[in-house]
Amino acid sequence: MPSGAVRSTRRQVLIQFSGSLPGRTLTLTPTTNQTFRDLKLSVLPDSSQSSDFYFARNGRILEDSDSIFGAPISNLSTLILHRKVRGGGGDGGATGAESRDCYLNMYAEKKPDKVDPxxxxxxxxxxxxxxxxxxxxxxxxxxxxxxxxxxxxxxxxxxxxxxxxxxxxxxxxxxxxxxxxxxxxxxxxxxxxxxxxxxxxxxxxxxxxxxxxxxxxxxxxxxxxxxxxxxxxxxxxxxxxxxxxxxxxxxxxxxxxxxxxxxxxxLKIKETKSKKVKNGEVATDRVIGIKQKALAKDDGSRRADSNASAKRFKVVDLAPENANKEVYASIFTSSKKSEFKETYMCRSLPLGRN
CATH class of the missing domain: 3.30.40.10 (Zinc/RING finger domain, C3HC4 (zinc finger))
Structure with a gap:
């Protein structure tokens, strides 16, 4: 082996593609100092997309910086090359929501209960x-x-x-x-x-x-x-x-x-009221109401005057023209105080009358 060349071993690995990659399998013989990132660059047609893929074996993710010979893999082990799912997680990579705050904010707002229509x-x-x-x-x-x-x-x-x-x-x-x-x-x-x-x-x-x-x-x-x-x-x-x-x-x-x-x-009710105001009907009704109150007040005062006059009425006011008022008034017992004193048992008469 010439000097400066990288020594290789007989360990071989099977590379299986999944997801959006073509469903094929490659057999590769990695070198001793080769990492999984180097292995990705050797099998991917576009090296700029290497960060979008990762190796996994038996469901376990293999880090890009790990050495192939340092990893617990045996000869003719099958490595599956997966494409990372952005934003959804579930692939073992970064999900953008590892921090505790993200999960707390996710459940901070209480969702409204669903109402049965x-x-x-x-x-x-x-x-x-x-x-x-x-x-x-x-x-x-x-x-x-x-x-x-x-x-x-x-x-x-x-x-x-x-x-x-x-x-x-x-x-x-x-x-x-x-x-x-x-x-x-x-x-x-x-x-x-x-x-x-x-x-x-x-x-x-x-x-x-x-x-x-x-x-x-x-x-x-x-x-x-x-x-x-x-x-x-x-x-x-x-x-x-x-x-x-x-x-x-x-x-x-x-x-x-x-x-x-x-x-x-x-609107019709408002228009009807405004028309009555313009035509003076409302004002007329108010004037009529005021007049009725005034008339009622006058009628009440007249009645009061009539009652007062009735209290001042005397019998002699109805005496005939040629009659003596005193004689006419004497007919009525209320016109002059009587000299007779009555009790519930007898009448008291003045001396000379009994």
């Missing part, structure tokens, strides 16, 4: 939108189609405790009484649908669309109103128009339409 739907249709208690009659809806227990809504109005989502409800005029048809044999508050369409029998549970009629308040399914086309209520036969139908727990688009209708109604 069926349970959420049932809660919206079976419970009061304000108190979240089971619906119990009497029930009402607002002009946006939300369903409430009337008692809970009135208490919130009186206590001024309405949430921001229901601030459009100003008083009783902003709620409508509804008539729900109870399912026969179903107990109150047992967790399932309690009400149904009185025509089709569809359950009031959110699977079907329902409308409330403004005139009578009866709640009917959309299917009933479509199949039986009529301009009167199918329960009480009261006439209604298309805009009298209020969808209950509608979609975002349907609620947006109801909200626009609500704003239009409020």
């Amino acid at each position: 069926n349970e959420q739907r049932l809660s919206k249709w079976l419970n009061c939108a304000l108190s979240n208690e089971p619906l119990r009659e009497p029930c009402v809806i607002d002009k946006l189609g939300n369903v409430f227990n009337k008692e809970a809504l009135v208490e919130a109005l009186l206590g001024k405790k309405l949430p921001k989502a229901f601030r459009h409800i100003k008083g009783l005029k902003d709620m409508m009484n509804i008539e729900l048809s109870r399912i026969p044999g179903v107990e109150k508050g047992h967790g399932d649908a309690q009400f149904q369409c009185p025509v089709t029998g569809l359950e009031f549970n959110g699977k079907y669309k329902f409308f409330a009629l403004r005139g009578c308040g009866h709640v009917l399914s959309s299917k009933a109103l479509k199949e039986i086309k009529s301009s009167s209520c199918l329960v009480c036969q009261q006439e209604f128009k298309e805009h009298d139908k209020v969808v209950i727990n509608g979609s975002e688009e349907e609620v947006a339409v109801l909200r626009e209708r609500l704003e239009e109604e409020r």
